[in-house]
Amino acid sequence: MWHALSLHLSELLDIDFEIREKTAINGGDIHDAYCISDGGEQRFFVKINERELLPAFEAEAEGLRQLAMSGHIRVPQVHFVGPVKDNAALVLNFLPIKSLDxxxxxxxxxxxxxxxxxxxxxxxxxxxxxxxxxxxxxxxxxxxxxxxxxxxxxxxxxxxxxxxxxxxxxxxxxxxxxxxxxxxxxxxxxxxxxxxxxxxxxxxxxxxxxxxxxxxxxxxxxxxxxxxxxxxxxxxxxxxxxxxxxxxxxxxxxxxxxxxxxxxxxxxxxxxxxxxxxxxxxxxxxxxx
Structure with missing residues (x-):
């Protein structure tokens, strides 16, 4: 699956991207989440689940796009949403997050x-x-x-x-x-x-x-x-x-x-x-x- 995702991102972003590092991220109750990178500066946030949950990822991606339209609040950028082998995936830009002061x-x-x-x-x-x-x-x-x-x-x-x-x-x-x-x-x-x-x-x-x-x-x-x-x-x-x-x-x-x-x-x-x-x-x- 990860090799297939690398190919998707390479094609969509017009870059040569190969996943060399993959780190699980805790905090979600429903989906598996990871930070992936090519070993350099290119990093992405990825949600993975069973393929039948693809509609939920598609809805989330559309929601992020709609929220971004106002220009008043920041949201992650959607890079890819779709099936990857037997799974569904949503790929966003990776944003290290900490608590608000x-x-x-x-x-x-x-x-x-x-x-x-x-x-x-x-x-x-x-x-x-x-x-x-x-x-x-x-x-x-x-x-x-x-x-x-x-x-x-x-x-x-x-x-x-x-x-x-x-x-x-x-x-x-x-x-x-x-x-x-x-x-x-x-x-x-x-x-x-x-x-x-x-x-x-x-x-x-x-x-x-x-x-x-x-x-x-x-x-x-x-x-x-x-x-x-x-x-x-x-x-x-x-x-x-x-x-x-x-x-x-x-x-x-x-x-x-x-x-x-x-x-x-x-x-x-x-x-x-x-x-x-x-x-x-x-x-x-x-x-x-």
């Missing part, structure tokens, strides 16, 4: 706010369905945010859970209650990263960078809410965002609804540890009755 976190907040303001999309959704982790993410276009989020996010995850014999209550009741809590709220559709937790951002040599997106056009608050879910971002990140584009009134009431989507997705991906968290959120939000 307060200054760089503030900049990331500013950059994200500018990115969220970019674009003139009139509806919520995305041209194609994609993935959140390995879970299919439905993105049918809707004019009403309350309907999009209730049906395409919460309702869809509840259906997937029910197929695994995990039941949190009547799906129609919960979905209707989500709609009721968001009805009348019409945020500007922003191109979201979609999976913005602390493991999907960092500091590169050129400044803050984000990666592993699950893009769609939606309420910017959904991105901000997720930054608070798994460990949180530095406070300076939020200061930078607020300085550039303050959040709307009611964010504190909406963020738990938005984060319920990710908790339910973790139930579907990983099971047990997230069941109680999902149940507690549903109760706290009064969505089950």
């Amino acid at each position: 307060d200054t760089q976190a503030y900049l990331l907040g500013q950059h994200l706010a500018r990115h969220h303001r970019w674009g003139e999309q009139a509806e919520y959704g995305f041209d194609d369905d994609n993935f959140i982790g390995t879970t299919e993410q439905r993105n049918c276009w809707h004019r009403k945010w309350c309907r999009f989020f209730a049906e395409q996010r919460i309702g869809w995850q509840l259906q997937l859970a029910a197929e695994r014999s995990l039941h949190f209550g009547n799906i129609d009741t919960i979905t209707d209650n989500v709609k009721a809590q968001l009805v009348g709220y019409t945020p500007k559709p922003s191109l979201l990263h979609g999976d913005l937790w602390s493991g999907n951002m960092g500091l590169s040599v050129n400044g803050p960078v984000v990666f592993d997106p699950a893009c769609y056009w939606g309420d910017r608050e959904a991105d901000i809410a997720m930054t608070e879910l798994f460990g949180g971002f530095p406070q300076s990140f939020y200061n930078g965002y607020q300085a550039e584009w303050p959040l709307d009134d009611g964010y504190q009431q909406r963020k738990d609804i938005y984060n319920l989507y990710h908790v339910l997705n973790h139930v579907n991906l990983f099971g047990g540890p997230y069941l109680a968290q999902a149940e507690q959120l549903l109760i706290r939000l009064s969505l089950t009755n």
